[in-house]
Amino acid sequence: MKNTSLCYIEKDGAYLMIHRIKKKNDENHDKWIGVGGKFEAGESPFDCARREIKEECGVSPKNLRYRGIVTFVSDEYGTEYMHLFTADGYEGEIDYNCDEGVLEWVKKEKIPSLPIWEGDKIFFDLLDSEERFFSLKLEYKKDKLINSFVELC
Numbered sequence: 001m002k003n004t005s006l007c008y009i010e011k012d013g014a015y016l017m018i019h020r021i022k023k024k025n026d027e028n029h030d031k032w033i034g035v036g037g038k039f040e041a042g043e044s045p046f047d048c049a050r051r052e053i054k055e056e057c058g059v060s061p062k063n064l065r066y067r068g069i070v071t072f073v074s075d076e077y078g079t080e081y082m083h084l085f086t087a088d089g090y091e092g093e094i095d096y097n098c099d100e101g102v103l104e105w106v107k108k109e110k111i112p113s114l115p116i117w118e119g120d121k122i123f124f125d126l127l128d129s130e131e132r133f134f135s136l137k138l139e140y141k142k143d144k145l146i147n148s149f150v151e152l153c
Contacts, residue, residue: 001078005049006036006070007085008127009061013108016057016094020101027077032106032114036082045083053087057103058095061087068134070123075141084123118145126150 008015020028037052053061070082096103119138126134139147
């Protein structure tokens with residue numbers, strides 16, 4: 001089972017997102033997602049989020065907030081615990097030359113029309129409603145969401 005972090009840095013009603021089009025054999029190919037990746041040995045969720053943001057964007061997040069844990073269960077990709085963060089700013093200058101895909105500021109209202117995972121719409125609603133910490137379980141068969149369960153903490 002893998003652990004990952006994912007962060008949505010917010011500015012002027014938009015999130016910094018990556019259109020994942022650069023890597024071969026990417027389970028997120030052609031999807032729009034936040035900035036993040038897999039844990040390295042000994043990392044906490046915060047350590048992973050900060051490192052991944054620095055590696056992919058060249059900046060350090062400000063006011064990093066741990067929002068929830070998303071459990072992805074997939075018949076294709078196995079199970080993943082994704083630790084979801086938001087940040088309301090950053091220090092440094094964004095390097096838009098990302099190895100993972102194309103970095104772009106996306107207005108929140110435009111996100112549902114992009115190619116995203118179906119279950120991501122659920123956690124975007126939770127982020128927008130400023131819910132407390134939450135646990136979200138998403139079950140996929142191929143790329144289709146078949147079940148979702150939310151627990152507010």
